[in-house]
Amino acid sequence: MYQQVYDPVAVSLGWTSIFAAIPLTLMFVMLGVFKRSPQLSALVSLVVCLAVATLVYSMPFGVALNSGGYGVAFSMMTIGWILINAMWIYHITVKTGHFAILRESFSHISDDLRIQAIIIAFCFGALIEAVAGSGVPIAICSAMLVAIGFSPVKAAVMALVADTAPVAFGALATPITVLNGQTDLPYNVLGAMVGRQCPFIAAILPFILVFIVDGARGLRMTWPAALAAGLFFAVTQYVVSNFFAVQITDVVASLVSAGALIALTRVWRPSNVLTVPNENAGPAPSRQNMLLAYAPYIFIVIVFSLSQIPPIARLLNYGVYKFPWPGLALTRADGTAVNTMFTVNYLPVSGTLLLFCGVLTMIALRVRPAMALRAFGAALAQVRWALPTIFMILAIAYIMNWSGQTTTLGRFLAGAGPAYALISPVIGWIGVVVTGSDASTNALFGHLQVEAAKATGISPVLLAATNTTGGVLGKMLSPQSLAIGAAAVGVIGREGEIFRSVFGWAVALLAGFCLFVYLQSTPILGWMIP
Template sequence: MMSEVVVYQQVIAPLGGSLGWSALAAAIPLLVLFLLLGVFRIRAWLASLIGLLVAFVIAVLVDGMPVPAAADAAAEGAAYGLYPILWIVINAIWIYHLTVESGHFDVLRRAFARISADKRVQGIIIAFSFGALLEALAGFGAPVAICAVMLVAIGMKPLKAGAVALIADTAPVAFGAVGIPITTLAQVSGLPVDDLAAMTGRQVPILAVFVPLVMLVVLDGRRGLREAWPAGLVAGVTFAVAQFLVASYGPVQLVDIVASLVSAASVLLLLRVWQPAGTPDDGQDGGRVPAGARLVPEGPGAASRPAGPTLTGGDSGGQVLLAFVPYLIVIVLFVLSVIPVLKAVLSAPTVTFAWPGLDIRTPTGAPVSLTMFKFDWLIASGTVLLIAGLLTGAVLRISPLRLVRAYGHTLYQLRGAGVTVMAVLGLAYVMNLSGQTATLGLFLAGAGSLYALFAPLLGWFGTAVTGSDTSSNSLFGALQASAGHSTGISPILLAAGNTSGGVLGKMISPQSLAIGAAAVGLAGREGELLRRVLVPTVLFVAAMCLLVYLQSTPVLSWMVVR
């Protein structure tokens, strides 16, 4: 027999009625998590579990949340981390593994290398345009690892390749992994997903214009910017325009997919009528991948995986087309899934239910919508990617046994990330449902209209520590919305500012730095990579803070989604 559900009503100032002391107590779980990750450098999965435990204790002892309710809140958050977030990531990384298994990823790399002899242009196409497509489909570090190795393979110095890949993986992050950061932000904040996507689409695209230009400076200094700026400008502007349009009027799942393809196609068209002057100082090393660099981390059974077909540098048109097929399949399936008639059919089996054991009320007595769980298994982005993976296997003629082995390898590779994601979401749900987030939001609202200046900084800090814009949105999305309601600033603006600032923390997060260094064989030299990207992240986040602040004032308020 199920136990009786206990109604829990949140209290804004549980510690003696003092908002300041209550906010300090509410901040303890986040402080513990950030200290464990950033100072003591404890593994992310363990730090996240400890942070969850601390949030649980604070919820019970300080906020007065019943133990069963706190446990159910953590369980709901972990379930949301498993589905839909990990369901997307697992299947997306699996598709990538299939291209490596079949040998077609090497064909793809050589195809990019033949587009232009100029390493600066290759860097933009591979790290920015193609990297954005990888971020759109997989995210969670995949673009940095894959693009960094590709850049080394075309002759770029490892340290430079790692830095370029990190800087490039910024503009597409807000809509990465088929929109998971935005959908997660909507889930935890209770704000409409379409409005959040549109508002983010009025912030991040401005960043996208400048990212390729900064990449040129990193690639070849001022000379790179002077000689190759047309490629950088075309890549950035076309990406920004496409990202803005799809974010404003299209499905969130396709924002970065469309933007990346438009950007790549635009640069290819430009190269038909223009070529950069001069010879870049790219420090070629013969295209040798350094010892220790790996496209795919090892896992059980890795040694026994059969090698894909040997494909030479003189790839035929058919081989190149097959190398692009997995991504074309993904695009086609997502386009089909948003056609109204098909969307209605696929949405029919969706089940929405109240999470068992949770009846949470706001301080005013209104029910909290976060306790509703939606299981849209057929139309889910992860399911679409699973079908795309099966079709990819059929087209690339990968045997069922190898498909299963690749899937098992993917699960093994993501075991630590899986625990981290589920623990971070569990922590976020405990904080949100216990009222800790509302307490922090009300306290921070004391900054008044100046709060908008710091909203992106909070997202930047969250991603820098956790390594994930999705995790940053999970932790701070509800806080930003709460602060907006308290200050009179648009909650949609502040919540979008969180994810827009968060994309800029990606390049300096320990997780991203470790992935970038390991990918190019520089494990242990993460500090050198950090120094290469520190100035860009500081300049970009300062500009984003200013933009969001101006959007909260009459100067740029016309840009805010109403």
């Protein structure tokens, strides 16, 4: 039995917080200052986290190690299983040529570069983020934007800026799943709260993209397209996350947004069209080929929607097994037990539903088993370095949470009182800037936000969701994201130039969001909290 203590150093939250902050600070410094690999940074941070838990908080070494093992197992069932199957579906579409058909179809929607930027970077980027995440939309959309005529740096900047609002529900809402595991707050409530914050960011992004492409002149000429894409995405994001299935929020929002934009271009076009010669443009794909190219995403919408129907949900719940994690008996400082039950939901988990969508994709695209296996191998190869980092970050998160380190930091930061709502988004923002992952920042800081909420009297649901939504605004500044964007467009070494181009947008959006969250913590906008 281990009982948590939150101020073991001189019975002081302040002094103890210095030690509690060492593991994360060390990882951030190694990543951001010394440019070490995420794998090495996470490994060193994990070792130091174990040392702080055992030497400072007096947590038995075996218990600390076991807590980290719980985190690894949790990440395998959630993030890892989803990521592998999402990348498998993507590689199937690439190997069958249907991804190229999808890409070609965008150039036939409109010949205006500003509208194409919205379609590719915002609508299609959100769709890729919805099913894969992990920087995949940045790489794909950057390359596609270069292919239609944008300069490499501008293409990378647009892909980075666009890959923000969709991130909170990325990879079938993996960040929300992780946040639920860290905070024990209801999954659907967290998803609903994020769905009442992210739409305000999403509605602005198409306007920013148009401005990046063509400045104020572009805004004057193509604001109807930006309004249609942003408004329909925002409204759909709110409706789906609050009233349907959180997992498919961005899948549906991206498709609805693209549909609204396509419908608009049938009856309206800018007074002056901005184009560049495209020698690679081919004939418009046939409707049958278009339907097949979109088939994987249609299957995802259908399967995940059906999984929410009560009779089907009850049937899937037979594939859930819960058991107390062996060797973990933990209590909080007040003597209440810490929940160490582990859930193996091998049927209703998003990764398994995604696997089923992959099988349907195989059938629809007439993919032979040998090709599907090669695609699965390619997916495993692509995520082979990402998975160890994810496993170690979740191990760090659970060791910090269950040793008491996170609670120490949360109670110390709560000294800001009601004003904490202003800095709450910054914590999530910093986490994503350093780790490059909204799921990771929720693993690291989700519990901290809840502890701070309890100490300040602010809604835990609000601050937990804010950690996610604030985090997405740091995605464009993450070293990993910058490296992916630069590599995709062939400008490795010019990451600094890309960083300077997106920095102003990231800070401006964060400042506005901080004020928005503060108002949500007051009676002015407090009615928005579910």
